[in-house]
Amino acid sequence: MQQQYLTVTALTTYLKVKLENDPHLKKILLKGEISNFKRHSSGHLYFSLKDEKAQISAMMFSTYTKNLSFEPKDGDKVLVEGYISLYEARGTYSLSIYSLTLDGIGELYMKYEKLKKDFEALGYFDQVHKKPIPKYPKAIGVITSPTGAVIQDIKTTVERRYLLTKIILYPALVQGEGSKEDLVKKIKRANLDNEVDVIILGRGGGSIEDLWSFNEPEVVMAIFESKIPIITAIGHETDTTLSDYVGDLRAPTPTAAAELTTPNVTDLLNEIKEKRRLLNYYMNEELKNLRQKLLHLDERLSISSPKSKIEQLTDKANQLTTNLHRNFSHKLNELTYIVTILSKRLLNPSEKLLNFKDRLNHLSIQMDQLYKNQIMKKTYELQRQTEKLKSVNPLAIMERGFGLVTKENKVLTSVKDIRVDDFIDIELKDGKVSTKVINKEVKSWAKN
Numbered sequence: 001m002q003q004q005y006l007t008v009t010a011l012t013t014y015l016k017v018k019l020e021n022d023p024h025l026k027k028i029l030l031k032g033e034i035s036n037f038k039r040h041s042s043g044h045l046y047f048s049l050k051d052e053k054a055q056i057s058a059m060m061f062s063t064y065t066k067n068l069s070f071e072p073k074d075g076d077k078v079l080v081e082g083y084i085s086l087y088e089a090r091g092t093y094s095l096s097i098y099s100l101t102l103d104g105i106g107e108l109y110m111k112y113e114k115l116k117k118d119f120e121a122l123g124y125f126d127q128v129h130k131k132p133i134p135k136y137p138k139a140i141g142v143i144t145s146p147t148g149a150v151i152q153d154i155k156t157t158v159e160r161r162y163l164l165t166k167i168i169l170y171p172a173l174v175q176g177e178g179s180k181e182d183l184v185k186k187i188k189r190a191n192l193d194n195e196v197d198v199i200i201l202g203r204g205g206g207s208i209e210d211l212w213s214f215n216e217p218e219v220v221m222a223i224f225e226s227k228i229p230i231i232t233a234i235g236h237e238t239d240t241t242l243s244d245y246v247g248d249l250r251a252p253t254p255t256a257a258a259e260l261t262t263p264n265v266t267d268l269l270n271e272i273k274e275k276r277r278l279l280n281y282y283m284n285e286e287l288k289n290l291r292q293k294l295l296h297l298d299e300r301l302s303i304s305s306p307k308s309k310i311e312q313l314t315d316k317a318n319q320l321t322t323n324l325h326r327n328f329s330h331k332l333n334e335l336t337y338i339v340t341i342l343s344k345r346l347l348n349p350s351e352k353l354l355n356f357k358d359r360l361n362h363l364s365i366q367m368d369q370l371y372k373n374q375i376m377k378k379t380y381e382l383q384r385q386t387e388k389l390k391s392v393n394p395l396a397i398m399e400r401g402f403g404l405v406t407k408e409n410k411v412l413t414s415v416k417d418i419r420v421d422d423f424i425d426i427e428l429k430d431g432k433v434s435t436k437v438i439n440k441e442v443k444s445w446a447k448n
Contacts (some may be wrong), residue, residue: 008091016086019093025084028095031103034076045072049080049095057094058082065100070110077103108208112215115242119217124224125245131229133249133261134197139166140261141196141228143186145169150202150233150254157258161265166194174203179213187222187230198261199226201243202233202254215242223247233257403428415440 019025032049043062047054058080064288072078081099086092102110119125140158144150146169153282155167170186173179183201190199201223203211214234220242223230230249234241237252244250251257404427405412412418418437426433 009088012086012088012091013195015093016088019084019086022084028082028084029079030082030095031079034072034078037072037074037076041274045097047072049078057092058097059094060097060100064100068100070102072100079103087251091379108212109416112208112242115215115217115220119246123316124220129224131248133229135263136162137165137197138262139168139188139196140258141168141170141199142202142255143170143172143183143190143199144202145174148204150204153254154200154202154258157255158262162262162268163265165262173213175206175210175213180216180219183213183219184222187219187226191227194228196228199228199230200233200251200254200257200261201230202251202257203235203245205236205239211235211239211241214243218270219243220246231257231260274294401427415442 018083030049032051032055035048035050035055037045037047043065045060045065047058049058050056058226060082062342070076080095080097082095082097084093085096087094117414123129140154142151142154144154151169156163158167168190170190173182178180183318187199187201190196201214211234223232223243223246231249231251232241232244232247233254233256234243240250249260251260406425406427407418407422412424418424418440420437420440424435425438426435
């Protein structure tokens with residue numbers, strides 16, 4: 001008997017009809033973890049949904065992605081609703097999803113993120129609200145479970161580091177029902193008692209559900225409103241609650257919180273030694289300055305003592321006396337000299353008359369001599385001027401036969417100024433002649 005062979009297409013079509021028409025596969029509710037997540041440019045989502053032992057390919061069309069309340073990513077725990085479909089070209093089946101929500105912890109994480117954004121917007125986490133942690137607390141308040149390891153770790157650390165403080169425990173529920181109310185109550189109680197300088201709010205590690213009380217808004221607000229600074233030490237170093245954000249200081253562990261609230265005894269001893277060294281240094285320097293000042297005061301006192309003052313004044317008086325004698329002697333000599341000069345100038349009347357008479361005679365002789373000299377000088381000058389005057393006297397010239405020729409009272413010096421028949425006057429030394437020109441002759445050298 002001949003066997004019949006199916007084509008791949010026929011088999012794939014058969015499987016597609018079986019899978020997509022099975023009523024149990026038309027609406028499937030699954031939970032798992034997202035991996036290999038990809039968002040296509042079209043808006044479709046492609047990823048694998050897996051658990052510890054298996055995985056299945058999944059896709060979500062953009063029509064349904066618009067209703068998502070979160071942004072999916074690798075590692076998210078999710079709850080899905082969808083149906084099985086088969087892609088014939090490849091012969092692979094996949095899960096087509098139309099509803100996708102976070103599973104359990106994911107929902108808490110979304111709530112955590114929303115609360116964080118709300119408180120951050122209100123400024124609860126701002127650094128300006130952080131209160132300083134006291135360096136040397138007299139009392140430390142601890143809000144935690146009385147039976148856990150937290151309080152023991154804190155006590156051990158404080159006893160090892162700083163014995164000058166005491167620990168006051170405010171036992172509180174740190175997990176489960178009623179824990180948030182109890183935490184708020186203990187924070188307010190510590191503030192009302194006002195017996196501690198700083199509060200450590202702590203508990204051990206756990207899941208996000210275990211630590212959720214420290215994310216509750218009531219607890220966050222109680223920490224924010226606390227007048228006493230609060231150090232949080234909640235969970236492990238990787239766990240960060242909203243209480244950590246609003247607290248004044250975050251410690252990764254309860255032990256670290258205890259270290260942050262107390263100084264180290266070794267450091268304190270070293271600091272005391274250093275301060276003692278500095279104190280000794282400054283005391284020695286101050287003593288040295290005081291000794292120096294004392295020496296200066298002693299010198300000033302010896303200089304300012306009555307005996308020293310008397311000696312200084314005696315020396316000064318002696319100096320002034322010497323100066324006075326020297327000045328007096330100098331002045332006396334000066335006056336003596338002046339008296340001598342004046343004595344020489346002071347003569348009796350007879351001598352004065354003789355002196356004046358001699359002086360008068362001398363002056364008379366001197367005056368006669370000067371008078372004669374002056375007469376001789378003036379006589380010589382007169383003769384010289386007379387000779388000079390004679391040389392330019394017109395009458396003297398006329399004595400030699402010259403005359404002064406005028407025409408209409410105008411002196412003539414050239415024949416060019418005279419015409420024939422002109423009447424001219426000739427003045428001689430002893431008279432005047434009027435005549436008529438009948439002829440004139442011009443020298444040959446004067447014709448040009």
